[in-house]
Amino acid sequence: MSNAPDSDVLIVGGGLSGLPLALACAQGGLSVTVIDALDPATVTDAAFDGRVSAIALASCRMLDSLGVTAHLEGQMQPINDIMVSDGRVREGASPLFLHFDHKEIGAEPLGNLIENRHVRIAMQKAVEAxxxxxLIAPRFVKHVEYGARVTATLDNGEEVTARLCFAADGRNSPTREAAGIRTVGWDYGQTGIVCTVEHELPHEGVAQEYFLPGGPFAILPMVGNRSSLVWTEKTADAKAILALGDEAFADEMRARFGDYLGACAPTGPRWSYPLTLQLARDYVRPRLALIGDAAHGIHPIAGQGLNLGLRDVAAAAEVVVDAARLGLDIGALDVLERYQRWRRFDNVALSLLMDGLNRLFSNDIGPVRLARDLGLGIVQQIGPARRFFMRHAGGVVGDLPRLLKDETV
Known part of the structure; x- marks a missing residue:
């Protein structure tokens, strides 16, 4: 009887980090088993998740290399410009603002806005091919043992073995908790309201980040004359807004949205998400590594959450595939620590930067408002600084894994 594991890599979680990691590992010649607690049909239903993701330029290149964008025809809205401004409800925006124009750094857009459910559908199609x-779903992992190999016991009694396990099972990762990896973080006391808005005029691919005292009000362009709102409020205020009837809710939305896109109205359901910061103290254990939200959950102020997860995917796949090509044990701690060194500083630094920006802008203190408005205006006038921020938002600076440089793993 063979002692070979069922696959090289086991991924617990088949979401927006788990599936691209499976594709990247498979591209490098590794066999992969993905176990997800949810039915694939459930997570692609329109009622499951109303969010869109701002997928940065480097992340788009990676998804293209993995064969995902081939299944996204007609679903990708280019981000041509980003407007950042500060203001108050019903008083309008400050005259000082920051404008990111993609033409300053090249012909390609800064990224693409894609509905999460369409990203999931495309990833599932790429995995099927x-x-x-x-892919084993829907199935729960009841227990994982780490020794000479990984052995996962599922809720139906089936055992799955591998050389390495990746936890990609979200912020409340049972795999991380069972391994004894602790987290640090805090609750922002804010809630993100998400809904879709239909408007009269075309948005021209311009994303708006409008900072209000309760939190950022992001208007994200979608395919067609539609935009997605990520509307942050203090939790008590958000509960009151969510409890409003349709017309009253629409009035509150319009008070913040303005009329720059003509007549507008929310359409479809509303979703809400509590906003927290959560960082894992460690990313790795022998035969275990955390990726995506299992490793870090950040404020959505600049839409970088999924991009951080995709950077984890690109780095983790490169580390593991390179180790396998050298004949090394891909689950050995010294191999996995290279991934941890590569990703942890970037994740922590960006998480704390987003935390600082949220604290800076989510208040109505007069001197602070003046300082941040002046800061936006100054950066707007300094071309090199503005272009650096655009490249950083596009994910094309720093020590990039091969997949983020439009190469195969």
Missing amino acids: EPLIR
């Missing part, structure tokens, strides 16, 4: 990937 990959013979080295086995």
Whole structure:
């Protein structure tokens, strides 16, 4: 009887980090088993998740290399410009603002806005076409043992073995908790309201980040004359807004949205999400590594959450594939620590930067408002600084894994 594991890599969680990691590992010649607690049909239903993701330029290149964008025809809205401004409800925006124009750094857009459910559908189709990937869903992982290999016991009693386990099972990761990896973080006392708005005029691919005292009010362009709102309020205020009837809710939305896109109205359901910061103290254990939200959950103020997860995916796949090509044990701690060194500083630094920006802008203190408005105006006048921020937002600066440089793993 063979002692070979069922696959090289086991991924617990088949979401927006788990599936691209499976594709990247398979592209590098590794066999992969993905176990997800949710039915694939559930997570792609329109009622499951109303959010859109701002997928940065480097992340788009990676998804293209993994064969995902081939299934996204007609669903990708280019981000041509980003407008950042500060203001108050019903008083309008400050005359000082920051404008990011993609033409300053090249012909390609800064990224693309894509509905999360369409990203999931495309990833599932790419996974179905990959013979080295086995997807088991819906199934729960009841227990994982780490020794000479990984052994995961599922809720139906089935055992799955691998050389390495990746936890991609979200902020409340049971896999991380069972491994004894602790987290640090805090609750912002804010809630993100998400809904879709239909408007009369075209948005021209311009994303708006409008800072209000209760939190950022992001207007994200979608395909067609639609935009997605990520509307942050203090939690008590958000509960009151969510409890409003349709017309009263629309009036509150319009008071912040303005009329620059003509007549507008929310359409479809509303969603809400508590906003917290959460960082894992460690990313790795022998035969275990955390990726995506299992490793870090940040404020959505600049839409970088998914991009951080995709950077984890690109780095983790490169580390593991390179180790396998050298004949090394891909689950050994010294191999996985290279991934941890590569990703932890970037994740922590960006998480704390987003935390600082939220604290700076989510208040109505007069001197602070004046200082931040002046800061926006000054950066607007300094071309090199503005272009650096655009490249950083596009994910094309720093020590990039091959997948983020439009190369294969």
